[in-house]
Amino acid sequence: MAQQQKSRPEAKSKSPARSNWRAQPKWRRRAEARPDEILDAALTVFNEHGFDAARMDDIARRAGISKGAVYLYFDGKDALLRGLIEREVSPTAMRLKALAETGADDPLTALKLIVQTATQLLNDQNIFAVPKLVISVAARFPELGEFYRTRVVDEAIGAFAQLHREGVARGVFRDVDSDAAARAVLGPIFLFTVRKHLLGARTNRGSAITRAQAHLDILLNGLSA
Amino acid sequence: MAQQQKSRPEAKSKSPARSNWRAQPKWRRRAEARPDEILDAALTVFNEHGFDAARMDDIARRAGISKGAVYLYFDGKDALLRGLIEREVSPTAMRLKALAETGADDPLTALKLIVQTATQLLNDQNIFAVPKLVISVAARFPELGEFYRTRVVDEAIGAFAQLHREGVARGVFRDVDSDAAARAVLGPIFLFTVRKHLLGARTNRGSAITRAQAHLDILLNGLSA
DNA sequence: TGTATATAACTGACCGGTCAGTTATATACA
């Protein structure tokens, strides 16, 4: 409402020279780049206002095009949400795959490395942006929640469970339930992240590295004296 | 739209006897009971459709009154959300307080009991209903997320941290960072709950008791062989 | 006890604003 913005294509010319009128085109055809730009814009606006309150107009404007143009690339608002989640899934899957491969040789070192990395990564607001969105809409779009779970969450849990089993085979881990072990690894990190990025907790004293260290200590050696 | 419902006060009389016309009143004055009923209805509809998509009309109808009547008790849609969260907070705080008191004498037993209970409680969809709602709206209503965090999440973490410190003093727990210990207790349970109730995972094999047992084993004794 | 009066509780129709999606038209580019 306040920021009318009113499409002024020539903001740079101080003098109102109408000489070089239409020096550059009003718009360009950029069919290849558009979809990604639109998804970027959608993610930003979704995270800012939530899915429902986000306006297609705002998303379009942020992507530098008109609302109508968005509909040339996506069927509608829902499709934006779906596209966003789908775009996120494969890179994450790749990352998990890479982690799993790393762990084959030395499960203990791999676990340490992964906890360190995950703790640091999830501290980053941008990386948690899509998961955050998924969490907030999952109740209303069950199939999207399920999609994300099977492709990301369960993959991650599965990868850790696999890592645990490998560690058991090599005698470095105790033989407990592998899924429970995976939850013990990921749960505390997830809880911290939700508390911070969703519930607005300021990061208390201590860096991510310190947190990871404490987590690993408890995870490996337990709480019992 | 489909369920017009059209206020028919006499649904029971088979014969269209107009003799006992207006046997019972069209509505009753129930100023004391209303607010809670409205909040119950709101929780149901919010969880079904999400906050934005929930219609005041639907909430009112589910509470058995007209939309106008809702506004006699609440300022608006936002107030329903706030009322819901506020109503949830104090019972939860009470429960946490009770747990903390229980733990003073025997921290180890208390921990076991609490993990068992929490695992079973959070398995219940109804108990997780408000937290689920909070999570899904927290991004858009930061002050509500913060309210819930300080009153519930941080209280829970604090209670466990306290329990841990007590255990350290009595020599039953190792002296690690208490907040990390609290996250190690709650994180895995939280992760499981979110995965189940938000991301639609079917409860895999094994009961809550088994899960709690595995969690406790890892938590107390660690993963290292 | 019965009846008039006051008032709290509630209804239901209505309205203004919003916004997803559509369409007529213009522009860039091959």
Next chain:
DNA sequence: TGTATATAACTGACCGGTCAGTTATATACA
């Protein structure tokens, strides 16, 4: 000149919130 790409004006449905009027119940009084 043809076609893909884009714009901007437009539509239509939806819904939160309002409010004039109605109904149930409490109270006053005979």
